[in-house]
Amino acid sequence: MGRGDLTNAEWDRLESFLPRGGARGGRWSDHRxxxxxxxxxxxxxxxxxxLPERFGPWETVYKRHRRWSADGTWQMLLSTVQAAEDAAGRxxxxxxxxxxxxxxxxxxAGARKNGARRGSSKGGPPADQPGRSGAWETDRPAGGGGQIGECLGRxxxxxxxxxxxxxxxxxxxxxxxLTPGHYGDGPQLQPVLEQVSVPRTGVGRPRTRPDHVLADKAYTSRENRCYLRRRGISHTIPERLDQRRHRHHRGSRGGRPTGFDREHYKKRNTVERAINRLKGFRAVATxxxxxxxxxxxxxxxxxxxxWLRT
Structure with a gap:
């Protein structure tokens, strides 16, 4: 076993959920x-x-990754591990x-545009390669240019x-x-929270509602706060200085001050550390x-x- 390969315990957690047959009814090459x-x-x-020769033909590895990215196999495995962690209360x-x-x-750069089928207005992989809907956006104007359909922007x-x-x-x-790089953070709060869906190991609907949401000033907007209140989700989001001044200027029409728990807000560093872990993978960082x-x-x-190694 090489450095970074799946351990026996990790493989045991994934093996039973992997596809059994190939695209034409044949047998897959060794999944592990x-x-x-x-x-x-x-x-x-x-x-x-x-890729080193010990992994077999590079075409097989690449095509398997591309197929499982398109049909949602990687997402299914992630949801399975999340469901087990949730059932254990972790x-x-x-x-x-x-x-x-x-x-x-x-x-x-250089992905095909002409003749290639794009995702629907609701987002998602190309129409001939189904996957989890809402994975990325295609319904907003490019603004600063770039290949919006492939989430690339200036x-x-x-x-x-x-x-x-x-x-x-x-x-x-x-x-x-995923969005193009020039998209703002605030409008993506609702889409990313709607992607939270942890299945139950037994009967019941997937859990989609957090106990509490923490975010920085980029997400402070009346629309986002109304959305969280409508779903019954408590939140800790600081108010920008210009918004505070505008509220004071409007007087009684400006509404009540937003609650802000400074001590609870310190826990927001967890998402920064999660990003740091993701970017430890070089193919994610670039x-x-x-x-x-x-x-x-x-x-x-x-x-x-x-998730497997935490």
Whole structure:
């Protein structure tokens, strides 16, 4: 077993949930060897062609990763592990929300536009490659330019993609969302919280509502606060100075001051630490994939490993 490969305990947790047959009814190549090959690439960021021979043909590893990114297999495995942790009472439902910009490598540009089917207005992978809906956005104007369908945009950091995530109180990603790098954080609070869905191991609906939400000033808006109150979610979000002045200027029409617990807000660092863990994987810290759904699969696999090893 190489450094970074799945341990026997980790493999035992995943083996029973993996697909049994190939695309045409044949048998898959050894799942464990292929997953270890994908992990090696996600951890080191090497080109697919440079994978060590012990993982088998690089084409097999690459195609398996691309297929499982498109059909939601990586997301299914992540949800399965989250469900087991929730059943054991090991999820802290004080959820923190934030985002991080990821620089796109020059090889991430150049995805086909003409003749390639795009996602629907609700977001998601291409129409011929189904996956978890709402994985990224395609319904907003590009604004500063860029390949919006593949979540690439121009920002101060250059050619970037932005990862929005919600993390539990133990620094583990609960939900992930991709947008172009120039998108703001505030409008993505609702979409990323709607991605939180932890299944039950027995009967019952998936859990989708955190106990508490923490976020920084980028998420302070009347719309976001109304959304959280409507769902019955308590929150700790500081108010920007200009909003405070505007409220005072309006007098009684400005509404009541927003509550803010400074001590509870200190717990928001959990999402920063979750981002730090994700970016420990080199293929997450720099985007090499042309397709957004493939990159989302890479980030999801990194999140899965964090859950398995925390």
């Amino acid at each position: 060897r292929v997953i270890n090959g994908v992990l090696y690439r996600v951890r080191t960021g090497v080109q697919w062609r440079d 999820i802290d439902w004080d959820v923190s929300v934030d985002s991080t910009a990821v620089r796109a490598h020059q090889h991430a 920002s101060r950091g250059g050619f970037t993609t932005k990862i929005h995530l919600a993390a539990d109180g133990r620094c583990r990603p609960l939900a992930l969302l 985007r090499y994939e042309k397709r957004a759904y493939t990159y989302l699969g890479t980030v999801t696999l990194a999140a899965l490993i964090i």
